[in-house]
Amino acid sequence: MNNNYDKIAGHYDTLSRLVFFKSQVNAQINQLQYIPENGNVLIVGGGTGWILEEITKVHSRGLKIIYVEISAKMITLSQKRNCGHNDVTFVNLGIEDFKSDLIFDVVLTPFLFDNFAEERAAKVFEQLNAYLKKDGLWFLVDFSLNKTNGKWWKWLILKSMYGFFKLLNIVEANNLIDMNPYFLKSHYQIVEERLYYGGFIKATIFKNKMTLI
Known part of the structure; x- marks a missing residue:
């Protein structure tokens, strides 16, 4: 089980939009x-x-975009996209093996x-933190079990999602990890935060305020 979505790569976007409509898309857009302009951009787990x-x-x-994705089938789909004149x-x-x-x-x-158990999530955070320059931006989009508009239905959807992915032997996680404490402990500042799909999807832009050297 290595958080690889090869098994459903061709259907992933359709499945996600059947459940969440365009909320996942809008949260990122x-x-x-x-x-x-002219920035260096690292995308991790960009899917299709x-x-x-x-x-x-x-x-x-x-x-200059580096696009890291563990699924070979997702990479194949991504390579067909129109990237303009950007260098991709x-x-x-897997992100753990990326240097x-x-x-x-x-x-x-x-x-x-949301794919990772807590120990791996912490390691990946530290790895990516080292790659982001001072005052650089980290776009975090993930599910959130906040209390906005009720928590029970979010927990139910999340449990169903994990059950589905476990059945397909795709993800290692059993629970959603709250990543905010990792960012705040590392002196990131929140530039913007938006909620989607009744607060179940949270999109946060963090600024790295820690001197790396």
Whole structure:
């Protein structure tokens, strides 16, 4: 079980939109205006790559994008996307095995940490934290069990999702990890936070305020 979505790569977007409509999409699109021109961008777990086309609508050229995705089938789908004149490097690895000499202006982790058990989530956070420059931005989009509009139905959906993915032997996680304490402990500041789908999906933009050297 390695958080690899090869088994459902061709159906993933359809399945997610059947349940969440465009909430997962909008939560990510609304953050893209914060990507700086000519920036270095790291995307981890980008799935089918539709986000690349949305980024191209904001910046059609000048970006250097590293796209890390463990699913080979997701990588194949992503490589067919229109990336404009941006420089996109596709890396078919789990994030734990990824290494780079680059320091990034922006890190995107859309629905990444909900796959991990807490120990692995902590390690991945520290790894990505080291790749983000001071004052760089981290776009975190994930599920949230806040109390807005009731918690019971969110727990029910989340339990059903984990049950489905466990049945397919896809994800290792059993519970949702609250990543906010990791960011706050590392001196990140919240630039923007938005809730979607009755508060079940949370999109946060964090700014890295810690000196890395």
